[in-house]
Every structure is written in structure tokens, then in C-alpha cells.
Amino acid sequence: MKDTAISERATTRGEPAGPTVGSVRKVRVWDAFVRLFHWGVVACVAGLAWTGYLSGSIARHFDLHVWLGSALSVLVVGRLVWGLVGSRYARFAAFPISAADVRRHLGNLLRGRAEHTIGHNPLGSLMVLALLATLGGLVLTGLMALGGVFRMGPAKGFATGAAGDIALVLHWWLGLFLLGLVALHIGGVVVERLLGAHDLVRAMIVGTKRVAAPAAAPSRGTPPARPAFAALVVLAMIGGALAPTVAVRRDALPGAPVPVAGSAYADACGDCHEAYHPSLLPAENWHRLMSGLEDHFGEDASLDPTTTARVMSWLAAHDAWATETKPARHLGRRAGPDQLRMTDTDFWKTTHAALGDEIFARPPIYTRANCSACHRDAASGWFNPSAIRIPEPPAPNSAGN
């Protein structure tokens, strides 16, 4: 039988290596949570990698990315707690990662011999720890970016824009690093399989491994798992993250974009196009624009002097430097002194580069300057990625006649 053949070469931690001909028994090694965690992480990471890198537009899949990230963070927190109070092989303390363990495992690998550990083998354990640390880093940088850049989630109350920007760069690189680790991890599983050790994938699905009887050393005083305690900790963490997410209103944060509706500005500048949010340009640019309303992008948009002055001071008070949003910081503040159009800025051109001219020209969009046609929250100034919907052109039969 195959299992017997394998067990003849068994080299098990803490057991003398050597042929062990005899009974083979099943050991329950991965409990339900560890397996749920493992495949849950696989699903989340696949979705996160797709939305984050492969889809080509994180902005268009922002909600999905955040939801998957939230699910992942619950799984990761759960696994960290389970590593402390979980079942025998799930505990970090049981991972065979002493220098001697690792040296022996490497030596075995070089000689082409498998290592029949019941739990994670030494290199596998190191990989699990590296994966968990990277996932944890991704969760933290993700939350900081969400809070600082988009002013959403549990960190929105304290994460600054600059911190969010840095976190986002780290997040991007950590994500690639994670994918590299995943590749190594899969490679390791394949090598173990080729060397004739356990089918690790099957073990992670069914939860049991078949091992030679002597290898299944009796539990050496591992305290019992404490699932209720672990669940409580996880619930407390979820509550701790949800409370500030819900309690802190984004529009009440310092630097929140001013509402435009009802302002004298909306009356004066909202007839020919939406009243663009004041946070999209710096005060100096607004000033230049307001000084040339008689020739305003090919039209006369002049106002009486009193209204002009009133509108100008309102724009200056709520300009890009007075507002802490992604569009204010990345688009408005970086507008060149001569750029009176948001659509001329580098940021705008880069973010919209993938959209062809024909999209902007078609009804009901008609022009690049029709921000609110695609950004349903344009009036609020937030320009949140999840509010982007590119409208379909009207069906030809309904548009005709």
C-alpha cells in the first residue's frame, strides 16, 4: 500500500528516523477553523489581487476590494488569536522553527528526502508566519490608506492624508511581496508532494493526515483549544473597528469638503455646468478664472462685480488647500498656476487616460468637464471611487425621432 511505502521513509520531528513498518493511522491535524481560514484567505487574496492589480482599475472595483479586505482582516485576526489559544497544531508555539529544526529540514530537502511532520514542517511554519505577517501588514496599511486617503473606515478620524499616501505605497508593494510569498508557498507544497511526503492540499481540505503510528506522538500537555474565548476576541476587534467607522461622520471631519448646494456660488456658476467643487483648484487659480469670466472657455460667463467678489471669497475659503480629500490633495493642489481646467491637470489626465474620447463625447456625458455624469458624488467633492458609474449611451430607438 502506498501509505506504508511512505511511512517507511518517515522522518518525524522528535522521533528517531528510520523504517517504521506497521500500522498507519489518521491524525486530525487541521481543525475546521484552520481550514476555513486557509481557503477563505485563498479566496480573499485571489479577489484582492484581481481587483488590486489585474483588473487594471482598483477605482472601478473599490467596494469589492474593501469588502474582501475586511473579510480578510477578520480571518487574519482570528488566525492570530487561534495561534495562541487554538488547537494543538494551530498554535504558533507548536511550530517547529528552532534553528536545528530548520537546518535538519533543509538538509533533508537537499538530500531529496521528505519531512513527515504532522503539523506544519519547519520551512512551512516559517512560510505561514511570513504570510501572516504580510497579511497583517496589508490589513494595517490598507486601513491607514482607507482612512487617510479616502477618509473612510476605522482610521478616518486620525490618519492624515500624508500618512495615507505612504501607507498606500507600502500597501501596493506589500501586495506584490505577498504574491511572491504565495508562489513560494505553492512551490513548497509541490516539492513536498514530489518528494513523497503528505498530500498537503488534501490534508488542508479534509483536515487529517495519515501517519505511521509511532509518529503520532501523544499530545504533550497542550492546553485545550478555547474557541469561545477566541470568538470573543475576534468579535471585540470587529466591534472596535466598526465603532469609529460608524460613529465618526466623514462630513464632520476637519477639512471635509464644503456642501455646494444652496451657496451663492452654486447659483452663479451652476447654470452652464455643474458648480465644480471649490476644492478642485487652489484659490489663486480660482482668482485667475474669476478675473476672466467675459471670455470663459469660449463663452461670456460674466457676473456683476458684487456677486463676483462674493463668489471669489467663498471659493478661496473652501479651495484645495482648505480641504482634506484625495481630489483636493492630488488634483487641486497640484494644478499648475496656469491650469484653470481640472481636466488639464496631470492627475486628471492620468486617472482618465484609459477612457477614450468617444466615451466623453457620447450622450449623456458630452464633455470631459461633465464630472457628475460619471462621478455621482461630484457635488459633494469626495469623488469616491465607489460612486463612479459611466453612464451607458441611451438606446438608439429611444433616442431617435
Next chain:
Amino acid sequence: MTRSTLILVGALAALASAAVAADRRAIISAYGDPAGFSAARGKAFFEARHTGGKPETPSCTTCHTANPRAEGRTRAGKPIAPMAVSANPERFTDPAKVEKWFRRNCNSVLGRECTAKEKGDVLTYLSSL
């Protein structure tokens, strides 16, 4: 609703629309004797292609379309409510608004102010539809 409230509401609505019509007449009269204005001249002016203004806007119809009962559209893609009073009873009831847009639109289309006569003709035309 009782009959008397219905009558009251109806009377108020009639009063309001009469007041609105009076406002509009007053706005037109401010440009001259209404008898001297012509809807036909107003239509021709409204539909003509003018020179002297900004190249992007050669005609009133660039934005308002040649059918004043239909919705128009600005160059920035925003819909403009119909200009014909019959399709949009709120038209030409606020003198400051009318003046603001004549100033802007005439400058854009013709490169100059419109004359009082041109304004009176256009308003007569758009009120007559």
C-alpha cells in the same frame, strides 16, 4: 379636500399665473412698446448664424436648439429647460435673470450687447409659441 379649498386653490393658481404673465409683460415693456416687437423678427434673429461673437457659439440655437419647446443643452453638457413660455411657464419672469443672460449670450453669440429691440423681439417670439 372640501369644495371651498378647491376653489381657493384654483383661484390662487389663476392669480399666480396672471401675476407671472404680468411680470413677463412688464419685462417686455421695459424694452419698448410691445406693439413694436415682432415674433417673426425674433424667430429670425434667434435662428440666424451670427458672426462677431465667439466661434464656439455662432447662434442662439447652439444651446437652445431651433425648437424652443424642446430642451436645449449647454456646451458643457447640461440640459437647458425649454425657452418657449408654453413649454416652460417660468420663463422671463425675473428681470435681473433675463438681463444677465442677454448680456452673456449676446456677447458670446454676437460679440456685443443686444439692442432693446432685438431683446423685445426675441421675448415676444418665445412668448408667442
